[in-house]
Amino acid sequence: MTENATRNGDSGLDAKPNVPALEVLEIHKSYCGQAVLRGVSMRAHDGEVIAILGSSGSGKSTFLRCINFLEVPESGAVRVGGEEVRVRRRKTGGHAVDQKQINRLRARIGFVFQSFNLWPHRSVLGNIIEAPVHVLGLPRAEAVARAEALLDKVGMADRRDLYPNQLSGGQRQRAAIARALAMEPDVILFDEPTSALDPELVGEVLGVIRRLADEGRTMLIVTHEIGFAREVSDRTLFLHEGRVEEEGPSGRMFARPDSDRLRRFLASHLN
Amino acid sequence: MDVALMVDSLPRLARGMLTTFELVALSGVAGVLLAVPVALARVSRRAWVRAVPLGYIFFLRGTPLLVQIFLVYYGLGQFETVRESFLWPVLREAYWCAIIAFSLNTSAYTAEILRGAIQAVPPGEVEAARALGMPRAMAMRRIVLPRAVRMALPAYGNEVILMLKGSALASTITLLDLTGAARTIIAKTYKPLEIFLAAGVLYLLMTFVIVRLVRWAERRLAPPAGSRS
Ligand SMILES: Nc1ncnc2c1ncn2[C@@H]1O[C@H](COP(=O)(O)OP(=O)(O)OP(=O)(O)O)[C@@H](O)[C@H]1O
Ligand SMILES: [Mg+2]
Numbered sequence: 001m002t003e004n005a006t007r008n009g010d011s012g013l014d015a016k017p018n019v020p021a022l023e024v025l026e027i028h029k030s031y032c033g034q035a036v037l038r039g040v041s042m043r044a045h046d047g048e049v050i051a052i053l054g055s056s057g058s059g060k061s062t063f064l065r066c067i068n069f070l071e072v073p074e075s076g077a078v079r080v081g082g083e084e085v086r087v088r089r090r091k092t093g094g095h096a097v098d099q100k101q102i103n104r105l106r107a108r109i110g111f112v113f114q115s116f117n118l119w120p121h122r123s124v125l126g127n128i129i130e131a132p133v134h135v136l137g138l139p140r141a142e143a144v145a146r147a148e149a150l151l152d153k154v155g156m157a158d159r160r161d162l163y164p165n166q167l168s169g170g171q172r173q174r175a176a177i178a179r180a181l182a183m184e185p186d187v188i189l190f191d192e193p194t195s196a197l198d199p200e201l202v203g204e205v206l207g208v209i210r211r212l213a214d215e216g217r218t219m220l221i222v223t224h225e226i227g228f229a230r231e232v233s234d235r236t237l238f239l240h241e242g243r244v245e246e247e248g249p250s251g252r253m254f255a256r257p258d259s260d261r262l263r264r265f266l267a268s269h270l271n
Numbered sequence: 272m273d274v275a276l277m278v279d280s281l282p283r284l285a286r287g288m289l290t291t292f293e294l295v296a297l298s299g300v301a302g303v304l305l306a307v308p309v310a311l312a313r314v315s316r317r318a319w320v321r322a323v324p325l326g327y328i329f330f331l332r333g334t335p336l337l338v339q340i341f342l343v344y345y346g347l348g349q350f351e352t353v354r355e356s357f358l359w360p361v362l363r364e365a366y367w368c369a370i371i372a373f374s375l376n377t378s379a380y381t382a383e384i385l386r387g388a389i390q391a392v393p394p395g396e397v398e399a400a401r402a403l404g405m406p407r408a409m410a411m412r413r414i415v416l417p418r419a420v421r422m423a424l425p426a427y428g429n430e431v432i433l434m435l436k437g438s439a440l441a442s443t444i445t446l447l448d449l450t451g452a453a454r455t456i457i458a459k460t461y462k463p464l465e466i467f468l469a470a471g472v473l474y475l476l477m478t479f480v481i482v483r484l485v486r487w488a489e490r491r492l493a494p495p496a497g498s499r500s
Contacts, residue, residue: 070398099406107404117399120494121418131403134413163494174401183403 005212019082021046021218022109022187027066027076029059029242030208033154036062037073038242044187047216051229051250054239056264063239064189067220068109069102080108081186107135110180110188114195116172118179125160128179129215133187136183143182150178154208181212188212206232226269230254238262262269273462280456284466287452288473294366294438294448298373299431305378310385311411324382331379336437339376344368344444356462369441384426388419421492432478435449449473460490 020043036059045048054060063164065071065094067078069085077086085105088096118127128150129143138146151157154174164172171191180188191210194202206228213219223229229236229250236253238246238261246259257263309324331339347353347362359368392415400410442451453470457463 064289068402070402103404105404106402109402111399111402113395113399115395117393117395119396119399121416121421121492122495130413131400131405134409135404176399179399179403182482 018125020079021048021081022067022184022220023079024067025077025079026064027063027073027078029066029073031202036242037066039076040242040244042237042240042244042247044218044220044225046218048235049213049217049219049221049233051233051236052220052222052239053226053229053236053262053265054245055214058239059242060239061191063116063187064111064191064220064222067189068106068111069097070111072097078105080105083108103135103193107131107183108186110183112173112177112180112188112190112193114192116164116169116176116196118172118176120164123161123163124156124167124175124178127164127175128182131179132182146182150181151175152176153181153211155204168201173197173205177208177212179205187218187220190219191222192222193223194223194225224269238265273465276462277465278459280466280469283452283456284449284469284473287447287449287470288477290446290451291435291438291441292446292477294369294373294441294446295431295435297302297370298377298438299434301370301374302381302434304378305374306381306385307416309378309382310389313382314387314389331376332383336372336376337440337443338370340440340444343372346355357366365436365441365444365446369438369444369446373434373438373441376437377430380430380433381427384423384430387426388423389415391422392418417429421489424485424489424492428481431481431485435474435481 022042022044024042027037027040028035040059040063042050052060052063062071066073066076069078073087075087075089077084079085083105085097085101108205117213117218118124119130122130125144125147128147129138129140132146133140134137148157148160151160156171156174156178157250159167159175160169164175167175173196177193190209194205197205202225206225207234209219209221210228210232221229233250235248236250237244238253238259239259240261246253246257246262248258253262254266257266309327312320312324313328315321334495338378343362346369353359353362356362362371396418397415400414401407405413438448439450441448442454445451447455449470453466457466462464
């Protein structure tokens with residue numbers, strides 16, 4: 001955790017406040033000729049929490065998935081901690097990216113899915129230590145110690161040996177968050193982390209995310225929980241039909257939206 | 272019904288059973304070893320890699336096992352290069368010919384079972400692995416294959432049972448497997464009913480053991496039953 005404090009620029013001499021933790025440049029993505037993202041850019045500074053809002057089909061998930069290249073955009077670039085991955089145009093017409101570089105990038109970007117995507121044949125602990133041991137090359141004992149600290153943090157210390165099918169939805173998502181955190185990522189992306197949960201389980205997951213925000217983690221959160229977004233985020237990005245319709249400090253965006261679309265979106269979601 | 276004969280024949284039938292067991296076990300292991308690369312090729316991203324094992328699978332599933340056994344046993348010896356190669360002492364033996372034919376045959380079916388299971392692994396679980404920075408091969412080895420093997424087990428158990436029964440064809444190339452042993456006893460005693468009945472019971476016994484083994488493996492590998500969900 002000390003390492004994080006320095007990285008987040010709270011105290012360290014090596015803090016570089018002018019280099020964003022995450023920078024996304026001009027992402028274009030289309031499916032079957034249908035443009036879904038039309039040049040979306042954003043940057044997140046260390047410790048910033050950014051809410052991404054937009055109506056269904058506006059491209060929020062696609063945008064998050066382009067950031068860690070689960071979808072390969074047609075063009076654009078992503079920079080994390082000074083490393084840049086740029087989409088090159090292949091002579092044959094396709095789009096090329098350097099797989100090794102992408103794997104390095106992904107190890108630094110945590111991703112939390114709407115549907116958890118835990119591995120059912122692995123215990124909670126097994127899910128969490130898998131990537132630290134095999135991707136980062138962490139000694140097993142160290143990975144286990146890290147996992148236990150994280151399980152404690154997400155309130156699942158007593159669940160480490162259970163399997164995903166023995167957990168409630170909220171517990172599964174908290175385990176999935178611990179799995180992402182175990183890589184000590186620079187940035188964490190959340191794609192509607194509570195949308196698959198029963199209403200009474202939403203709170204426990206939001207609680208964990210709120211604590212991460214308080215810790216100063218850099219996060220991008222796609223969510224339909226508007227109240228939560230307003231409370232937890234520093235800035236908000238409002239997507240509409242694959243473009244950034246409006247962007248700014250969350251306080252201002254929620255209080256005085258510039259665009260009609262955002263105003264209508266907020267009105268329809270706040271009640 | 273000559274029960275005494277049935278009992279008298281038991282030792283020889285048991286020896287045949289042992290041969291049957293060897294044939295099935297060795298071919299089973301070799302078949303799985305062959306099936307993994309074939310299945311991996313079948314789920315490759317590259318179309319040409321996917322196409323490579325198509326002929327292999329098409330031929331082995333599309334022709335009778337008996338024809339395959341004959342092709343290996345009688346066919347290979349037709350080639351001078353085979354007869355002169357260092358493998359000839361092995362390829363001359365009916366025993367190894369049967370194992371080669373069974374291994375190839377079961378590998379094609381097993382590969383298709385495994386391919387289906389690999390493709391049935393929920394894409395989200397693969398994405399989770401990739402999103403953590405796992406290279407494609409590592410995700411396959413660490414997440415997808417272990418998942419697929421668990422899903423493939425019931426179908427694979429079926430394949431082993433089919434292989435066990437198919438192994439009776441080994442008797443057509445002089446092997447004294449369970450069926451072969453039964454046939455030689457019948458040739459001397461002219462009591463097909465008793466002997467085949469006894470052999471049938473022994474096959475049933477083996478099937479039963481296989482079913483139990485597969486079920487045990489399924490339980491061993493399955494995560495504990497969910498108390499929720
Ligand atoms: N794999 C795909 N193939 C084809 N079209 C896709 C694919 N994924 C997304 N789309 C399309 O891209 C558009 C944006 O989808 P996306 O999932 O990014 O929206 P979203 O903002 O996350 O919506 P929601 O709030 O419903 O999750 C939609 O019109 C969708 O139909
Ligand atoms: Mg979405």
